[in-house]
Amino acid sequence: MLHYLKTEADTENGRNFDAEISNVSRRGVLGGLLTATGLVLAVRITPASAREALKPYPTGGLTMPDGVVADPHVFIAIAPDGALTIVTHRSEMGTGIRTSLPMVVADEMGADWSRVTLVQAPGDEKKYGNQDTDGSRSMRHFIQPMRQCGAAMRQMLETAAAAKWNVAPALCSARNHQVALLDKDGKETGKVLSFGELAVAAMALPVPAPETILYKSPNEFTLMGKGEVQIADLHDITTGKAGYGADTRLPGMKFAVIARPAVLGSKVKSYDASATLKVPGVEAVHEIEGVFAVPRKFGQLGGIAVVANTTYAAMQGRDALTIEWEDGPNTSYDSDAYAAEMSATAAKPGKVLRNQGDPDAAFANAKDVVTAEYHGRHLVQAPMEPLVAIARIVGGKAEIWAPVQSPYGARKEIAEALKMPIENVTVHVSLLGGGFGRKSKWDFMLEAALLSQKMGGQPVLLQWTREDDIQHAFYHTASVERIEVALDDAGKVSGWRHRTVAPSIVSTFKQDDGYQFPIEYGMGFIDMPFDIPNIRCENGQAMAHTRIGWFRSVSNIQRAFAAQSVVCEVAHKLGRDPKDFLLELLGPDREIDPKTAGFPEDFWNYGEPYKEFPINTARLKNVVRVAAENAGWGKTLPPRQGLGIAVHRAFASYVASVVHVAIDDDGTIRVPEVTSAIDCGFHVNPERIRSQMEGAAVMGMSNALYSGITFKNGAVEQSNFTDYDVTRMSNYPQKVSVHIIDAPWGVHAGGVGEPGVPPFAPALANAIFAATGKRLRNLPMGDKVA
Missing domain, CATH: 3.30.365.10 (Aldehyde oxidase/xanthine dehydrogenase, molybdopterin binding domain)
Known part of the structure; x- marks a missing residue:
């Protein structure tokens, strides 16, 4: 069974860990991943012969156009019991990408797919490479880097086994989650070491230089292009257990909606919230300033936010608002x-x-x-899951939970909006209930962050309704x-x-x-x-x-x-x-x-x-x-x-x-x-x-x-x-x-x-x-x- 690893945030949110991975803590997983001496990402050229050393990108150097430039990244961890964790750094919205890229790693490693657990990366492009899940480019840009990660890890495991057996690495072959000892004719001798037994020694080895890495040939693949590999989230999605953006729960969390201008560029001239504040459950009303200057980029439209103890109460409060809008320049659009x-x-x-x-x-x-x-x-775009974001600011640090296609872009602009260092902002990526490009824009996340700030850092879930989604896209x-x-x-x-x-x-x-x-x-x-x-x-x-x-x-x-x-x-x-x-x-x-x-x-x-x-x-x-x-x-x-x-x-x-x-x-x-x-x-x-x-x-x-x-x-x-x-x-x-x-x-x-x-x-x-x-x-x- 393939697992998707929940993070500490998921524990806090009240979701249940799968029993099979209860012994794997997030800190332990991340601590064991390859870091400064980790796996080097390089070019995406697939050599005519996979066993050839990797060739430089034809345009020169090892630069890829989406920001993956021969940097070490954190993708793989092996536990002593052999449990394999692979970080998936792209957003899942039905394409299967956070399954397919780890498949590439596991296949090149010779891993047993049933023993793989996936962990979603937060927004951090310096660490993981480009995270904009758009343009149908996840596989075409990251197949080769993920192959390189898996192949390098395989060679490290084989080298560790060779040291234990005091033989040449060429006599060691990683397959089916273990390394087998071969005789001089390439036949298995019956001696094997599991990935778990080799994990510590393998992780201590230097990563092979890119030009020395050997790749599997197509006839050696066990996952890539083979059979029917279902996405890791399929069971939870089909049984209603999957955690989407709106499923996140934090202690003391409030719920909010925003009344936004119907016409692009319109501003709040005045508003009366007296009736809103009488609605049972409504606790506060705040104005969110819009971004009107060009470039607007993915800035928020602005409007009046209603905060309550339930989303329904917030919506009822919004309906009771009286707002006078100052018309913008696009009122005549027909x-x-x-x-x-x-x-x-x-x-x-x-x-x-x-x-x-x-x-x-x-x-x-x-x-x-x-x-x-x-x-x-x-x-x-009208994705089945409307936009939603949860924000909390504690001790000068902000955390955002959202179904977002571009977590790092969101992180940067949230830091700017909150006027804090980017290192103090964390963006957690949930499963997306559809995206189609809308969730590559993070205006909804900026709204949530600014609203939490106005509420003294209190956690708030900002929900867009379907009407918000259709009319303010x-x-x-x-x-x-x-x-x-x-x-x-x-x-x-x-x-x-x-x-x-x-x-x-x-x-x-x-x-x-x-x-x-x-x-x-x-x-x-x-x-x-x-x-x-x-x-x-x-x-x-x-x-x-x-x-x-x-x-x-x-x-x-x-x-x-x-x-x-x-x-x-x-x-x-x-x-x-x-x-x-x-x-x-x-x-x-x-x-x-x-x-x-x-x-x-x-x-x-x-x-x-x-x-x-x-x-x-x-x-x-x-x-x-x-x-x-x-x-x-x-x-x-x-x-x-x-x-x-x-x-x-x-x-x-x-x-x-x-x-x-x-x-x-x-x-x-x-x-x-x-x-x-x-x-x-x-x-x-x-x-x-x-x-x-x-x-x-x-x-x-x-x-x-x-x-x-x-x-x-x-x-x-x-x-x-x-x-x-x-x-x-x-x-x-x-x-x-x-x-x-x-x-x-x-x-x-x-x-x-x-x-x-x-x-x-x-x-x-x-x-x-x-x-x-x-x-x-x-x-x-x-x-x-x-």
């Missing part, structure tokens, strides 16, 4: 008017970001031009995507012009100029992979009037929807099969050269060096073929049913989806089956990959048919799942078949958590067209088609 403005902007030339060939000549000489405009509303951007396709006399695509207009996430971090920045236009826009001689990508100006933030797959959602939908539109116009036409557009097998393709010099490739993570059309075409073949592409379907296909590269992975739709007599859109193929390179846990792709289909259906945020007079019109709809049990993808491409050994790991979302909406729209002949270009499309 979604319909804004969409019309964006459409008008998209109809005009914008800032040129990619230019290949001579697009003007291609359109001037075209026999025909297909023009289509695709709209997308704002989206809110960092929203996925709204957008207009206008694509024009030039066709020559032979019916070939000779020109492609794509204009994108959308408020930018960069407005959250600096003064808004209305244009996007490299991370956004590198997501399915300038990196369009089609073999077209003349291409131009332009960005039109759109000022932000609300907080814009990360959302699962970010700008890939609307870009893939537009590009993959228009491919089907052009295929229909030409009388071509959409799948065959898509493969033709992808062109010959090649790695796209950014320079000859007209990419800008600041092209953002998901934070990866392009030489190591190029856009590979062979991999794109392969997932298209695999998905189409397994979906039965071309088969005869009953009336009002259809198949649609789409493909997209995101976060260094390649995903194609085929969606099968069936339209009811009343027009209701149903999805009997989704077939997806994913090429994410080297992969560790197939069970989690399938799970993420299944979840992406469900979320993709929500984005495509149901979910949308609109503004009127500067305020969000939706408030809960009653009017911000999501896919439900009554209508969701009934079957999701996932096909994972086996990557050749040595192919880098790509992302998994986000890449499955973008192809769904265009594949669905294309399937609806195949079933009904109706083309839907707005997200959400609605759950019925006339």
Whole structure:
């Protein structure tokens, strides 16, 4: 059985330790971990032969882009009884990451997975490396460092055994939680030493230099890429025992909610809390100052906090508040008017970001031009667990408990807000009940910390309600995507012009100029992979009037929807099969050269060096073929049913989806089956990959048919799942078949958590067209088609 180790905070919170690990104290575990002489993190290149010494990163040195720079980190402890503890430093929100990374360590060590206990790291990037669990980068950035940790520990155990037996280390082999003595022919002699027997001696040894570490070959793996390894938290999650953010309890803790301004930038002009203070259970009312200066980053909105002895009493007290707000600059924000403005902007030339060939000549000489405009509303992450944070300040030190994707970023800004050294702030990470990017922003944690400070350090649990979550989020951007396709006399695509207009996430971090920045236009826009001689990508100006933030797959959602939908539109116009036409557009097998393709010099490739993570059309075409073949592409379907296909590269992975739709007599859109193929390179846990792709289909259906945020007079019109709809049990993808491409050994790991979302909406729209002949270009499309 795999265990997840609770910390001292969990004991204080009243949670029960598993009996099997009751003899392992947190102090003992952390004290036994490798420290200054610990395991060196290095590059993430997987050598062609795993037994070769590690090669330096091709760009030079050992630097990784997310802050892991040959630093010693604390990850492994072995108890005298052989119990193995592995620190997991990324946040768990359903991706399985705090299981999958320790799997890599355990596999390279030769450990028995049933004897592994996991302990969640607090926010401390100096010690653990980057902890921002976002961008689908946990595995692709940390597979190799975790392999190095495990392999180094294995060699240390083998060296310790060799000293005990007075033999060469080459005659010692770690496997199944023990080290076996081999004869000169490499056969086991029957003599073994357990990991527990070797723990003290192994930990006393110097860590092997990175260039001397030997890695397992794929045929030696027992965990990576093998079988069905369930996440460590699965039992507790499914039985209701798992501890989420709101489950934390501290002695003397109070409960709070906050009334926040409906319009971004509005301030409290005056308030009357006399009725609130009469509500039974209400104990205090405090004003929390908002952050109005640019950059706002993830600063708190500000408002009036109500503190009570229960969350319900605090909510009742909030309802009794009388607040007069001083209107901010965004009171006139109206979604319909804004969409019309964006459409008008998209109809005009914008800032040129990619230019290949001579697009003007291609359109001037075209026999025909297909023009289509695709709209997308704002989206809110709406994780099942609303935001919550617990703060306590004692003796000049602050502790925060929260379900957070970026614990170290939160720690830094909490320290600044409280005006105390960062060393005096501790951030404990709980299990996340979903995140999707919202919990990478820590405004809710700042609120809790500031409120505790106002209460003299008393512990307080600050709860966001679902209405708070829907109406005060960092929203996925709204957008207009206008694509024009030039066709020559032979019916070939000779020109492609794509204009994108959308408020930018960069407005959250600096003064808004209305244009996007490299991370956004590198997501399915300038990196369009089609073999077209003349291409131009332009960005039109759109000022932000609300907080814009990360959302699962970010700008890939609307870009893939537009590009993959228009491919089907052009295929229909030409009388071509959409799948065959898509493969033709992808062109010959090649790695796209950014320079000859007209990419800008600041092209953002998901934070990866392009030489190591190029856009590979062979991999794109392969997932298209695999998905189409397994979906039965071309088969005869009953009336009002259809198949649609789409493909997209995101976060260094390649995903194609085929969606099968069936339209009811009343027009209701149903999805009997989704077939997806994913090429994410080297992969560790197939069970989690399938799970993420299944979840992406469900979320993709929500984005495509149901979910949308609109503004009127500067305020969000939706408030809960009653009017911000999501896919439900009554209508969701009934079957999701996932096909994972086996990557050749040595192919880098790509992302998994986000890449499955973008192809769904265009594949669905294309399937609806195949079933009904109706083309839907707005997200959400609605759950019925006339």
